[in-house]
Amino acid sequence: MTALVMQSEKVIKEKGHEWMQENPIGTGPYKLVKWTKKQEHLLARNDDYWGPKPAFKHVRVRIIPEQATQIAELISGGVDVIKAVPPDQMDVINKSGVARTSSSPILRTAMLQLDQAARTGPNPFTDRRVRQAANLAVDMDAIIKHVLNGLGDRTATTVNPMALGYDASLKPYRQDVAAAKKLLAEAGYPNGFEVGFLQTGPVVEPALPQTSEAISADLAKVGIRTRRRYVGETGPFVNLVRDGKADPMFEWSWGYYSVFDADAILYDVMKCGEAYSYYCNKALDDLIIQGRSTLDQKKRAEIYARVQRLIFEDAAYIFKWGLRGVWGISQRVEYEAPRDEIDRMFLVTPRKK
Numbered sequence: 001m002t003a004l005v006m007q008s009e010k011v012i013k014e015k016g017h018e019w020m021q022e023n024p025i026g027t028g029p030y031k032l033v034k035w036t037k038k039q040e041h042l043l044a045r046n047d048d049y050w051g052p053k054p055a056f057k058h059v060r061v062r063i064i065p066e067q068a069t070q071i072a073e074l075i076s077g078g079v080d081v082i083k084a085v086p087p088d089q090m091d092v093i094n095k096s097g098v099a100r101t102s103s104s105p106i107l108r109t110a111m112l113q114l115d116q117a118a119r120t121g122p123n124p125f126t127d128r129r130v131r132q133a134a135n136l137a138v139d140m141d142a143i144i145k146h147v148l149n150g151l152g153d154r155t156a157t158t159v160n161p162m163a164l165g166y167d168a169s170l171k172p173y174r175q176d177v178a179a180a181k182k183l184l185a186e187a188g189y190p191n192g193f194e195v196g197f198l199q200t201g202p203v204v205e206p207a208l209p210q211t212s213e214a215i216s217a218d219l220a221k222v223g224i225r226t227r228r229r230y231v232g233e234t235g236p237f238v239n240l241v242r243d244g245k246a247d248p249m250f251e252w253s254w255g256y257y258s259v260f261d262a263d264a265i266l267y268d269v270m271k272c273g274e275a276y277s278y279y280c281n282k283a284l285d286d287l288i289i290q291g292r293s294t295l296d297q298k299k300r301a302e303i304y305a306r307v308q309r310l311i312f313e314d315a316a317y318i319f320k321w322g323l324r325g326v327w328g329i330s331q332r333v334e335y336e337a338p339r340d341e342i343d344r345m346f347l348v349t350p351r352k353k
Contacts, residue, residue, distance in 0.1 A: 007020060007025075008025065011025070022035070027049075027050070028046065028049065028346075029045065029046055029049045029051065029052075029053070029054045029346040030043035030044065030045060030046055030054065030059060030345065030346065031043065031044050031045075031046045033058075038063055039062070039063055040060055040061060040062045040063060041060070041061040042058065042059075042060055042061075043058065043059040043060075043061070043345070044057065044058055045057045045058070052346075054345070054346035054348075055348065055349040055350060056345075056348065056350075059345045059348075061345075062078075062079060064079075064082075065201070065232070067084070067085075067086060067089070067202065070082045070328075071085070071089055071092060071093065071328065074093065074099050074328045074330060075092075075093070075096045075098055075099055077098065077330070077332075079330070080329070080330040080332060080333050080335075080348070081327060081328070081329055081330070081333070081335055081343070081345075081348065082327065082328040083325065083326075083327050083328075083341075083343065084202055084203060084204060084205070084206050084325070084326070085101055085206060085326040085327065085328045086202065086206050086207050086210075086326075087147070087148050087149035087151050087206060087207055087326065088149070088207070088210075090149070090326060093328045097331075098330065098331055099328055099329060099330050099331060100328075100329055100331065101326055101327065101328055101329070102326070102327045102329055102335070102336045102337040103151065103324055103325065103326045103327075103337055104324065104325055104336070104337035104338070104339050105153060105161070105162060105322060105323075105324050105325075105339065106255070106322075106323050106324065106325040106337075106338075106339050106340070106341050107160055107162060107163070107255060107258075107259070107260065107264075107339060107340055107341070108160070108204065108205075108253050108254065108255040108322070108323040108325075108341060109155060109158050109159065109160045109253060109254055109265060109320075109321075109322050109323070110152070110205055110252075110253040110320040110321055110322075110323055111158055111252055111253065111254075111317040111318060111319055111320050112134075112215065112249055112250065112251060112252065112317060112318035112320065113241075113246070113249070113250050113251075113252045113278050113279075113317055114131050114134065114248065114249055114278070114279075114315075114316070114317055114318065115246070115247075115248040115249070115278045116131065116278065116279045116280065116316065117272070117277070117278050117279055117280040119244040119246075119278050120196075120244065120245075120246060120247060120248050120278075123195065123248035124187070124189060124193050124195065124248070125195075125248055125249065127187045128314055128315060129183040129184070129186055129187040130183070130184065130187050130189065131314070131315035131316070131317075131318075132173075132180075132183055132315040133179075133180040133181070133183040133184045133187070133222060133224075134180075134219060134224060134315070134318050135173040135315050135318055135319060136173055136174075136175065136176045136177075136179050136180040136183070136222075137175065137177065137180040137218050137219050137221065137222040137224065138173075138175060138215050138218040138219065138318065139175040139218055140154060140172065140173075140175075140319075140320060140321065141154060141174075141175075142175075142214075143211055143214045143215065144321055147207055147210050147211050147214055148206070148207055148211065148321075148324075151206065151323075151324040151326060152320070152321035152322065152323060152324060153321055153322040153324070154172050154321050154322075155172065155319055155320070155321055155322050156170035156171060156172040156173070156308070156312050156319060157170065157308040157311045157312050157316075157319060158254070158265055158266075158269065158270065158311060158316070158317060158319065159262045159265065159266075159304065159307075159308055160265070160322050161322045162260055162322070162339075163260050163261055163262050163264065163265075164260055164261045164262060164297065164300065164301060164304075165261065165262030165263075165291070165300060165301050165303075165304025165305070165307075165308075166262065166304075166308075167304070167305040167308045167309070169305075170308055170309065170312055172319060173315075173319065175218070177221055177222055180222040181222050181223065184222060184223060184224075189223065191223060192222065192223015192224055192225060193223070193224065193225070194225045194226075194227055195224065195225070195226060195227065195247070195248050195249055196226075196227050196229060196247030196248055196249065197212075197216065197226035197227060197228050197229065197247055197249045197250065198229050198231065198237070198240065198241075198246045198247040198249070198250035198251065199212055199228055199229065199230050199231075199250070199251050200230070200231055200232060200233075200234065200237040200251055201232040201233070201234070203234050204234075204253060204255065204323075204341070205251075205253050205323060206323075206325075206326055208251060211320075212251060215318070216228075226249065227247075229247055241275075241276055242275045242276060246278065249318075252269075252276075252317075253323065254268070254269055255340075255341050258340045258342070262291070262304040262307070262308075263288070263291060263292050266288045266291070266304075266307060267288055267292065270284060270288065270311070270316065271284075271285055271288055272285050279316045279317070281310070281314065281316075283310065284307065284310055284311070287303055287306055287307045287310070288307065290303055291303040291304055291307065325337050325338075325339075325341060331351060332350070332351055333348050333349065333350060333351055334348070334349045334350070334351050334352070335347065335348045335349075
């Protein structure tokens with residue numbers, strides 16, 4: 001489904017796009033009252049809203065980059081809802097007596113992109129054997145269990161387990177250090193190699209620094225030594241990826257939001273030449289186009305099964321897991337973790353006593 005935003009031609013001509021970005025016009029349940037960049041948004045209930053009126057007259061959306069501060073604010077009563085709670089902090093919230101956590105599988109798949117298309121220049125990941133070795137090097141099941149506290153659903157490819165076309169018959173790579181070393185030697189890297197690894201903050205992926213550290217440690221066991229480059233803010237990080245200025249390996253996850261369909265990730269992230277794709281395979285492109293131009297859902301699922309087999313065998317990425325989102329919620333309100341990651345503040349209601 002395509003989502004389009006309709007804007008006033010008259011206002012655009014008179015005020016320009018920049019003005020529109022800072023003075024949004026909409027028909028939702030809340031109106032923007034005040035916006036302080038990188039600090040907060042203040043919303044007021046729209047009494048002319050066509051649908052059910054929100055329970056709260058005002059909503060304050062605060063920008064708090066540090067997760068420790070978010071949790072402290074939740075427990076002290078400074079905020080009522082936070083997202084992307086680190087798994088190792090869930091007990092802190094649940095035992096506080098003033099807040100709880102809510103968790104749900106979400107339509108987001110986590111992976112490490114590998115620059116098979118050589119957008120960053122010549123690199124070892126253009127060789128399939130190296131990509132396979134990287135997948136065999138990492139014990140993802142142990143990371144899910146011990147670092148994520150079970151908050152991840154192991155995947156064999158990039159397609160989310162809840163999406164149409166997901167192929168459950170494909171079994172994920174399992175750690176095999178000896179096989180990984182053998183593949184690296186066959187590819188001409190008997191002593192391994194060093195590679196750049198672009199990382200970002202845990203804005204949408206809980207415990208991202210910890211899981212990436214564990215993955216790097218496993219890669220080092222087979223000789224793949226990572227050189228970390230950290231860009232904490234999402235915007236600058238995504239811009240680097242979009243502009244082809246990432247490293248040969250970088251953290252990535254893709255949210256489907258409300259689209260329960262494999263195409264939600266395949267076209268934008270895996271098709272040759274797309275802004276966020278560092279992978280190119282013409283055979284895959286043909287299948288992606290075939291899938292999105294076929295109406296019969298059963299046939300589409302069959303096409304996407306072939307797509308996933310190809311992605312898996314070519315080790316297009318280092319495959320991680322389908323994410324489980326964790327929200328921290330004050331005992332003062334009723335709210336549950338949304339599967340599509342979209343926080344709808346008009347659904348937050350006072351807790352019934």
